[in-house]
Amino acid sequence: MNIDLKQFAALQKASKNSFAKQKQIxxxxxxxxxxxxxxxxxPLYLLTPEQSTSASGENSGIRCKNGCTDIQLDFV
Ligand SMILES: [Zn+2]
Incomplete structure (x- = not known):
């Protein structure tokens, strides 16, 4: 399978953008x-490591109550 370099670059750029967006959030x-x-x-809320250990196996990070947003904080 040949990798389309243009597509690959676009993909990299997109993930970089969403990474920056997450960091902003x-x-x-x-x-x-x-x-x-x-x-x-x-509304999004911060789940601290202390809270996450007592919660049901949730990771610490920024989350919404429905779980569609779940940003890990290890890159901050
Ligand atoms: Zn959500």
Whole structure:
């Protein structure tokens, strides 16, 4: 299978953009600003490692209550 280099570059660019977008969301939520989930429009909240260990196996990070947004914080 041949890899279309143009497609590959576009894919890389797209994931880079969403990475930057996620980082922006994380910054806002940590700063206490209200950010809505782009998918379900529910407010996002910060789940700390302390909270996540007591919760049912959820990872710490930025989440919405429906779970469509689930950003891990290991890159911050
Ligand atoms: Zn959501």
């Amino acid at each position: 994380v910054k806002k939520v940590i700063a206490g600003q209200e950010v809505l989930c782009p998918t379900c429009q529910q």
